[in-house]
Amino acid sequence: MNNRAVQVNRLPEPGPLAADTFTIVEQPLPPLNDGDLLMRVIYLSIDAGSRGQLDDRGDYVIKTAPGQVMSGSGAVGQVLESRHPRWKAGDYLATTVSRWSSVVRLKGDTPLLTRIDPKVAPLEAYLGILGMVGFTAWVGMTNIARASAKDCVLVSAAAGATGSAAGQFAKASGARVIGIAGGSAKCQWVEQELGFDQCIDYKSEDIAAAIAKHCPTGIDVYYDNVGGTIQQAAFDAMNTHGRLVLCGMVGQYSGEGEAPGPNLMAAIIKRLTLTGFLANDHIALFPEFQAIALDLYQQGKLKHQATVTKGIENIHEAINSLTSGKNTGKQLCQIGEVD
Amino acid sequence: MNNRAVQVNRLPEPGPLAADTFTIVEQPLPPLNDGDLLMRVIYLSIDAGSRGQLDDRGDYVIKTAPGQVMSGSGAVGQVLESRHPRWKAGDYLATTVSRWSSVVRLKGDTPLLTRIDPKVAPLEAYLGILGMVGFTAWVGMTNIARASAKDCVLVSAAAGATGSAAGQFAKASGARVIGIAGGSAKCQWVEQELGFDQCIDYKSEDIAAAIAKHCPTGIDVYYDNVGGTIQQAAFDAMNTHGRLVLCGMVGQYSGEGEAPGPNLMAAIIKRLTLTGFLANDHIALFPEFQAIALDLYQQGKLKHQATVTKGIENIHEAINSLTSGKNTGKQLCQIGEVD
Numbered sequence: 293m294n295n296r297a298v299q300v301n302r303l304p305e306p307g308p309l310a311a312d313t314f315t316i317v318e319q320p321l322p323p324l325n326d327g328d329l330l331m332r333v334i335y336l337s338i339d340a341g342s343r344g345q346l347d348d349r350g351d352y353v354i355k356t357a358p359g360q361v362m363s364g365s366g367a368v369g370q371v372l373e374s375r376h377p378r379w380k381a382g383d384y385l386a387t388t389v390s391r392w393s394s395v396v397r398l399k400g401d402t403p404l405l406t407r408i409d410p411k412v413a414p415l416e417a418y419l420g421i422l423g424m425v426g427f428t429a430w431v432g433m434t435n436i437a438r439a440s441a442k443d444c445v446l447v448s449a450a451a452g453a454t455g456s457a458a459g460q461f462a463k464a465s466g467a468r469v470i471g472i473a474g475g476s477a478k479c480q481w482v483e484q485e486l487g488f489d490q491c492i493d494y495k496s497e498d499i500a501a502a503i504a505k506h507c508p509t510g511i512d513v514y515y516d517n518v519g520g521t522i523q524q525a526a527f528d529a530m531n532t533h534g535r536l537v538l539c540g541m542v543g544q545y546s547g548e549g550e551a552p553g554p555n556l557m558a559a560i561i562k563r564l565t566l567t568g569f570l571a572n573d574h575i576a577l578f579p580e581f582q583a584i585a586l587d588l589y590q591q592g593k594l595k596h597q598a599t600v601t602k603g604i605e606n607i608h609e610a611i612n613s614l615t616s617g618k619n620t621g622k623q624l625c626q627i628g629e630v631d
Numbered sequence: 632m633n634n635r636a637v638q639v640n641r642l643p644e645p646g647p648l649a650a651d652t653f654t655i656v657e658q659p660l661p662p663l664n665d666g667d668l669l670m671r672v673i674y675l676s677i678d679a680g681s682r683g684q685l686d687d688r689g690d691y692v693i694k695t696a697p698g699q700v701m702s703g704s705g706a707v708g709q710v711l712e713s714r715h716p717r718w719k720a721g722d723y724l725a726t727t728v729s730r731w732s733s734v735v736r737l738k739g740d741t742p743l744l745t746r747i748d749p750k751v752a753p754l755e756a757y758l759g760i761l762g763m764v765g766f767t768a769w770v771g772m773t774n775i776a777r778a779s780a781k782d783c784v785l786v787s788a789a790a791g792a793t794g795s796a797a798g799q800f801a802k803a804s805g806a807r808v809i810g811i812a813g814g815s816a817k818c819q820w821v822e823q824e825l826g827f828d829q830c831i832d833y834k835s836e837d838i839a840a841a842i843a844k845h846c847p848t849g850i851d852v853y854y855d856n857v858g859g860t861i862q863q864a865a866f867d868a869m870n871t872h873g874r875l876v877l878c879g880m881v882g883q884y885s886g887e888g889e890a891p892g893p894n895l896m897a898a899i900i901k902r903l904t905l906t907g908f909l910a911n912d913h914i915a916l917f918p919e920f921q922a923i924a925l926d927l928y929q930q931g932k933l934k935h936q937a938t939v940t941k942g943i944e945n946i947h948e949a950i951n952s953l954t955s956g957k958n959t960g961k962q963l964c965q966i967g968e969v970d
Contacts, residue, residue, distance in 0.1 A: 519896060541896045552891030557858060557880045559907030566905040568898030 295319045296627075297361045297393035298607055304346055308616065309608040313346070314362070316605055322397040329374040329400050331385060334630055335600070336392060337366035337419045338610045338623040340540050362392040366424050368408065368415050369396075369628065376400020384408045386418040388578075394604065394627055404578055413589055415630060417596035420622035421457045422589060427581045428571040429457035429515075432537040434465065435574065436567050437513040441466030444507045446526055449517035450491055451478035453622035454539060458515045459488050460594050467513070470506045472499065472522055474617055481620060486595055499525040515539060520551060527554040530562055538568040597621030634658045635966075636700045636732035637946055643685055647955065648947040652685070653701070655944055661736040668713040668739050670724060673967040674939070675731060676705035676758045677949045679879050701731040705763050707747065707754045708735075708967060715739020723747045725757040727917075733943065733966055743917055752928055754969060756935035759961035760796045761928060766920045767910040768796035768854075771876040773804065774913065775906050776852040780805030783846045785865055788856035789830055790817035792961035793878060797854045798827050799933050806852070809845045811838065811861055813956055820959060825934055838864040854878060859890055866893040869901055877907040936960030 301315045324330055342364060345356045356362050367390035371383040378400050379385070388404045390396055398405060408418045420426060433439050445462040449455040450471025459482070462469045471482045471491040479491035492502040503511065503525060510531035516523050519541030530536065559566065588594045599619035601610035603626070610625040612618075640654045663669055681703060684695045695701050706729035710722040717739050718724070727743045729735055737744060747757045759765060772778050784801040788794040789810025798821070801808045810821045810830040818830035831841040842850065842864060849870035855862050858880030869875065898905065927933045938958035940949035942965070949964040951957075 516895075519894070523895070538895055538899050540899065551894060553895045554892050555858070555890060556855075556862070556877055556892045556905065556907065559905060560877050560879065560909065562907065563909055563912060564905075564907050566895065566898060566903075568895065568901065568903050570899065570902055573902060 293321060293395070295321050295393050295395045296604055297391070298604060299361050300346065300356050300358045302358055308612045309343075309346075311608060313608050317361075319393070321395055324373055324375055324397065326375050327400055328397055329376050329379045330372040331367075331369040331387070331396050331398055332372050332628050333367045333369040333390065333394055333396060334628040335368050335416060335419055335624045335626055336390065336607070337364055337424070338601075338607075338614050338625055339365050339425075340614065341365065342611050343615050364390050364392055366390060366419050367396065368418050370631070374400065384410055384415065386423060388424050392604075392607070404575070406582065410630075412586070413596065416598040416600070416622065416624060417589070419624060420453055420598055421460070421594050421596045422582070422585050424571060425453040425622055426457045426461075426585050426594075427578055428539065429454050430461050430581050430585065431571050431574045431577065432515055432539050432569060433458045433461045433513070435577070436569055437515065437535045437537045439465050439467045439513050443467040443512035444509060444531075445469045445513040445515065446472065446503065446507065446511045446529075447488075447515045447517070448472045448522050448526070449540075449617075450482045450486075450488060451620050452517060452617075453619070455515065455517050456482065456486055456597070456621055457594075458517075458539075460486055462513070462515075463487055464588055464593050468507075470503070470511075472518075478620055481597070485597070494522060500528065503529045510534070513537070516541070519553075524554050527558065527564075530558070530564055532562050534562060534564050536564060536566040538566060598624050600624045600626050602626045632660060632734070634660050634732050634734045635943055636730070637943060638700050639685065639695050639697045641697055647951045648682075648685075650947060652947050656700075658732070660734055663712055663714055663736065665714050666739055667736055668715050668718045669711040670706075670708040670726070670735050670737055671711050671967050672706045672708040672729065672733055672735060673969055674707050674755060674758055674963045674965055675729060675946070676703055676763070677940075677946075677953050677962040677964055678704050678764075679953065680704065681950050682954050703729055703731055705729060705758050706735065707757050709970070713739065723749055723754065725762060727763050727914075731943075731946070743914070745921065749969075751925070752935065755937040755939065755961065755963060756928070758963060759792055759937055760799070760933050760935045761921070761924050763910060764792040764961055765796045765924050765933075766913075766917055767878065768793050769800050769920050769924065770910050770913045770916065771854055771878050771908060772797045772800045772852070774916070775908055776854065776874045776876045778804050778806045778852050782806040782851035783848060783870075784808045784852040784854065785811065785842065785846065785850045785868075786827075786854045786856070787811045787861050787865070788879075788956075789821045789825075789827060790959050791856060791956075792958070794854065794856050795821065795825055795936070795960055796933075797856075797878070799825055801852070801854075802826055803927055803932050807846075809842070809850075811857075817959055820936070824936070833861060839867065842868045849873070852876070855880070858892075863893050866897060866903075869897070869903055871901045873901060873903050875903060875905040877905060937963050939963045939965050941965045 445467045447459040451473040471488045482491040490506040514526040517540045614623040784806045786798040790812040810827045821830040829845040853865040856879045953962040
């Protein structure tokens, strides 16, 4: 059995990734030392940062140069072979870091390496609402914005992985929750499956008017995944003492440059707090999150959905699906069989 | 003795106020009821909000319509007559609200009506670093930004009332403090009199280069009084986990419209917190502030300076002095004699 790895072939221009961005290279399996395990990867997490790794900007993610193998924020898979007492062949597990290859070697005591049970939730969910993406949503909505039953919460990219999770955690806290998503199919899913109170279709509605209609008393919490004009519309509708949680600006990850942001005078007038965060800074809370999220999931209060691109050779399409907003819920790339 | 009051004559166009913006009207003295006092006003506080009261924007300040008498954020004066046991004729006092007239009637138990001692500090200081302006600086720097000896702090409008106070409170906390002000005279005053570590002259220096030179490890706290291009330069130089305190954007108060703000992607990458605040929301802390500030003042750790425009009939010039940045330290209008 050989190992197939996703190597960067050339750095891309702005816009969608071409098929020759990556080369799939065959490598020997890594040797297994005491304390290690080999995992065959079933799903890889595809994140906004995956595109960012190929751009020359900021310090948001580690850069990956041509000739290097990509890495990402998570994978689920199954133990092939173990030399660590905690793990045995056949165990399912999730990791919050992963090299992009069909087999990865992990230390058995890697922090946040988690045993998962496909009978409790589908494997995909452990990379979505029960994984780092759910954790990111929970940290922003619960710890930073402190959303409560008193609040009207607005979430952009509400059909995306983080947004769909963020809105559900806000609903679980009792808030009124309005989503923004692109297209009626996504909006219907957000309202009917996820239980948001309303979802605004930015492709067919006037965003400012729709916000005014659905949040007539204003927005207390805005969970921003997109930046740009939607951010500006939300900013304009914030209530006094509102909280803006800045989680992502997916429209900006394709290397197409930066538009200006909102004039911050309103932040004084309305005494707003804007907080940018990265979930990794809060990683000590991950076990607390996992217990809470699994409990809510089993109560039926959290739903999971993934958009799965199949085949390691199509992984550039998985990234394009995310950056172009084609995904509903968590974007994954499936590179191994589910038993 | 008649009472002279500042009545709005007409709402201004954008830009400096013309002499006919206000009319000085003669009014009878208000009757003195039990529990009241009459104060002859010596100094009136002139604030950014004074200009804002005449503009049709936001809810930052109460609007004042033509025919109405202006009010402001503070005055110091002397008791003319009292029917409240706490006060007697001749007492000096400071109030955090005031009608703009030569004599005002106050309830003797008005919250934050403070007995002041011209032997401890000049009367002007009680409207500056020992008054609401000092309080605003202290709330932002101490309670919101939590500036400490570990921080490099940048303060814009460092020769202005709030900025000069904010930087001094940061110095008192042990931080390294860099100011930004306009012109070498102001910068010299900020460095030599106020004890800032450096002051950047935005009129003759490249702001970004000067920030990089004086804060080589980046900015931890930015206390923003101006918005605009200086805000952008500060934003670009912020450290990871930096705090931006948004206190004022004096360049925007003349009704000349809003420029865009910084793109907030950097707030995610650098995990910044931006907090807009108004000191009035924190007014319960005012007595605590007064004790701390008076103590620091008596230790020589706080300096006061005011720019005083003389004469109630010149009060539009006092506002213009502030909005055009001509003032050093707190802008006041003197409308009564100091004994």
